[in-house]
Amino acid sequence: xxxxxxxxxxxxxxxxxxxxxxxxxxxxxxxxxxxxxxxxxxxxxxxxxxxxxxxxxxxxxxxxxxxxxxxxxxxxxxx
Amino acid sequence: xxxxxxxxxxxxxxxxxxxxxxxxxxxxxxxxxxxxxxxxxxxxxxxxxxxxxxxxxxxxxxxxxxxxxxxxxxxxxxxxxxxxxxxxxxxxxxxxxxxxxxxxxxxxxxxxxxxxxxxxxxxxxxxxxxxxxxxxxxxxxxxxxxxxxxxxxxxxxxxxxxxxxxxxxxxxxxxxxxxxxxxxxxxxxxxxxxxxxxxxxxxxxxxxxxxxxxxxxxxxxxxxxxxxxxxxxxxxxxxxxxxxxxxxxxxxxxxxxxxxxxxxxxxxxxxxxxxxxxxxxxxxxxxxxxxxxxxxxxxxxxxxxxxxxxxxxxxxxxxxxxxxxxxxxxxxxx
Numbered sequence: 001x002x003x004x005x006x007x008x009x010x011x012x013x014x015x016x017x018x019x020x021x022x023x024x025x026x027x028x029x030x031x032x033x034x035x036x037x038x039x040x041x042x043x044x045x046x047x048x049x050x051x052x053x054x055x056x057x058x059x060x061x062x063x064x065x066x067x068x069x070x071x072x073x074x075x076x077x078x079x
Numbered sequence: 080x081x082x083x084x085x086x087x088x089x090x091x092x093x094x095x096x097x098x099x100x101x102x103x104x105x106x107x108x109x110x111x112x113x114x115x116x117x118x119x120x121x122x123x124x125x126x127x128x129x130x131x132x133x134x135x136x137x138x139x140x141x142x143x144x145x146x147x148x149x150x151x152x153x154x155x156x157x158x159x160x161x162x163x164x165x166x167x168x169x170x171x172x173x174x175x176x177x178x179x180x181x182x183x184x185x186x187x188x189x190x191x192x193x194x195x196x197x198x199x200x201x202x203x204x205x206x207x208x209x210x211x212x213x214x215x216x217x218x219x220x221x222x223x224x225x226x227x228x229x230x231x232x233x234x235x236x237x238x239x240x241x242x243x244x245x246x247x248x249x250x251x252x253x254x255x256x257x258x259x260x261x262x263x264x265x266x267x268x269x270x271x272x273x274x275x276x277x278x279x280x281x282x283x284x285x286x287x288x289x290x291x292x293x294x295x296x297x298x299x300x301x302x303x304x305x306x307x308x309x310x311x312x313x314x315x316x317x318x319x320x321x322x323x324x325x326x327x328x329x330x331x332x333x334x335x336x337x338x339x340x341x342x343x344x345x346x347x348x349x350x351x352x353x354x355x356x357x358x359x360x361x362x363x364x365x366x367x368x369x370x371x372x373x374x375x376x377x378x379x380x381x382x383x384x385x386x387x388x389x390x391x392x393x394x395x396x397x398x399x400x401x402x403x404x405x406x407x408x409x410x411x412x413x
Contacts (some may be wrong), residue, residue: 008185008377011286011290012286039184039185039188039377039380039381040255040257042185043188043189043192043258044257044261045262045264046189046192046261046262046263047189048150048151048154048185048186048188049149049150049182049185059264062266063149063150065282
């Protein structure tokens with residue numbers, strides 16, 4: 001699984017990446033977390049508010065710092 | 080009795096707080112506020128507390144308003160207007176949308192790729208860092224309402240003229256192609272409940288306080304130094320009202336610096352208290368917040384150098400224009 005965190009590198013993006021990592025660890029799940037900071041790459045996902053989360057190419061959240069629980073719920077849906 | 084004047088004094092300028100801090104400094108610490116040390120301590124405590132209270136209340140209220148204007152909705156509203164009305168609306172929307180260019184650039188891309196005209200998207204890009212609701216209310220608090228309203232008016236006019244000029248000059252060829260070719264996605268917009276809006280507003284307050292508290296302390300510290308320690312002759316020799324170069328100099332000093340409006344206000348406040356022209360202080364404040372090295376570097380990834388130069392030129396000359404205007408007509412405001 002590839003999870004992308006989109007955002008130009010502000011504190012919120014780091015927080016979202018951390019929470020994603022924690023959610024994965026809690027579930028004992030393996031995944032690559034990629035931080036996307038370039039505006040062109042972010043725009044390529046059609047995102048206007050960051051941070052955003054993309055799981056396996058699917059945009060699942062925009063403009064929010066998801067909690068560990070939120071990310072876990074999203075991962076449930078993907079499974 | 081003038082009720083509005085009283086409300087202004089107590090709620091916005093917080094006279095009660097100034098008085099409270101004065102008693103604390105004079106009776107608690109035994110330092111007269113008329114002396115340099117007592118004066119600095121008073122300025123530092125009073126301004127820090129005042130700015131943090133204003134910051135919390137303001138960001139909360141503004142974020143609540145913002146929760147009604149998510150980017151997708153803003154884009155749809157803008158798409159309905161053409162010509163100058165579109166420009167004015169874009170400039171006004173720029174005042175209620177996010178606080179830094181790291182978040183306004185993705186919006187600019189989203190608007191442009193959806194086919195909004197360049198004049199409209201640039202009006203937004205110019206007004207977004209230049210004017211925001213928080214600075215308006217802070218200006219009203221530290222100076223007065225006519226100054227705050229004049230500031231918004233000039234900022235919006237500048238954004239409209241700037242956007243129109245850039246579009247007339249046919250400069251869209253200097254925008255990176257990916258900006259036009261990015262996909263436009265329509266998110267399912269579920270209308271948030273009041274509780275969710277309140278939580279969003281609270282989170283915004285926490286996030287912004289965590290991001291800017293250090294800038295505020297530094298700003299108030301510099302303000303306190305200007306207020307009581309730096310000789311007036313030095314300040315007036317550099318930035319005095321009679322010096323024609325004061326506005327360009329204040330702008331030049333401000334451009335490379337990056338700080339939040341909340342950090343620059345105490346500096347502007349102290350400069351005005353020491354006799355620097357209001358326009359000069361405003362020019363400094365606007366150039367620090369609207370133009371900065373980090374935001375220029377970010378913009379360079381979206382627009383090419385010629386357009387970037389025009390953008391910086393328009394914003395910088397607009398700031399100087401505001402400076403000269405306010406200095407010339409300061410008598411009408413203060």
